[in-house]
Amino acid sequence: MKKRSYNCGLDAAVDVVGGKWKALILWALHREPLRFGELKRAISGISEKMLIQQLREMETYGLVHREVYHQVPPKVEYSLTEFGDSLNTALLPLGEWGEKHMETIEAIPRD
Amino acid sequence: MKKRSYNCGLDAAVDVVGGKWKALILWALHREPLRFGELKRAISGISEKMLIQQLREMETYGLVHREVYHQVPPKVEYSLTEFGDSLNTALLPLGEWGEKHMETIEAIPRD
DNA sequence: TCAGGTACTGACCTTTTTGTAAGTGTGGGG
DNA sequence: CCCCACACTTACAAAAAGGTCAGTACCTGA
Numbered sequence: 001m002k003k004r005s006y007n008c009g010l011d012a013a014v015d016v017v018g019g020k021w022k023a024l025i026l027w028a029l030h031r032e033p034l035r036f037g038e039l040k041r042a043i044s045g046i047s048e049k050m051l052i053q054q055l056r057e058m059e060t061y062g063l064v065h066r067e068v069y070h071q072v073p074p075k076v077e078y079s080l081t082e083f084g085d086s087l088n089t090a091l092l093p094l095g096e097w098g099e100k101h102m103e104t105i106e107a108i109p110r111d
Numbered sequence: 112m113k114k115r116s117y118n119c120g121l122d123a124a125v126d127v128v129g130g131k132w133k134a135l136i137l138w139a140l141h142r143e144p145l146r147f148g149e150l151k152r153a154i155s156g157i158s159e160k161m162l163i164q165q166l167r168e169m170e171t172y173g174l175v176h177r178e179v180y181h182q183v184p185p186k187v188e189y190s191l192t193e194f195g196d197s198l199n200t201a202l203l204p205l206g207e208w209g210e211k212h213m214e215t216i217e218a219i220p221r222d
Numbered sequence: 223t224c225a226g227g228t229a230c231t232g233a234c235c236t237t238t239t240t241g242t243a244a245g246t247g248t249g250g251g252g
Numbered sequence: 253c254c255c256c257a258c259a260c261t262t263a264c265a266a267a268a269a270g271g272t273c274a275g276t277a278c279c280t281g282a
Binding site: 005006007008009010011012013014015016017018019023024027043044060061062083086087089090091092093094095096097098099100101102104105106108109 | 116117118119120121122123124125126127128129130134135138154155171172173194197198200201202203204205206207208209210211212213215216217219220
Binding site: 146147148159160163183184185186187 | 257
């Protein structure tokens, strides 16, 4: 997040969900709350550092809720708030678009 | 665009529309084709370099069409392809979400 | 005593993205 | 003859994002 004012809602939304991982995390939490380790395993390729960093940001955005269980070994569960859920819903058509055009997108030459 | 394979459609879509400017450009072209200079004026804050860079990428993605008129001074018009238009449509709910929650988003503390 | 699982944290570095500023080519108008 | 509009292009620099890897604290069971 870098800006303070936006030209349009899309601008603002992309700012919130932008980056490499946030959409994936949102998606992973859509079905059910997950623990840190579970999330890590669910999202292939993400490092612990990025996962926490993104989760923390999304927490401050009010998109996810962090629930700590005082146990040993520790257990922390992440879940979507209503706000996060509404964003996920708004992202559905985009996800479908991506799904539908996946092959085209993958075929785009890079560099 | 960096990846070749995606976990889900959302992942792929965010890759296509990611970055600071693409969504804005898509949006600006939604109403009507625009010339380079018009786009530049329409999207406040964008530099010429970024504008062209993004336009070129979006052209290779097949999202926008570039039409050159051989005149002096030169005239180049950019418009959305059907593909670009379909992406724009898929982005509408996200734009509405951003619009609706704009104040919340702007109020999020940064750094 | 000691390794192991869990959820982080921090230092450091590389890559990617974005920005700034100046320069290019063309023909028409002053 | 010079300057302007327009659509770029290039070199360089700064900033943001992402990645690696080692280390912390806690209790538990072997």
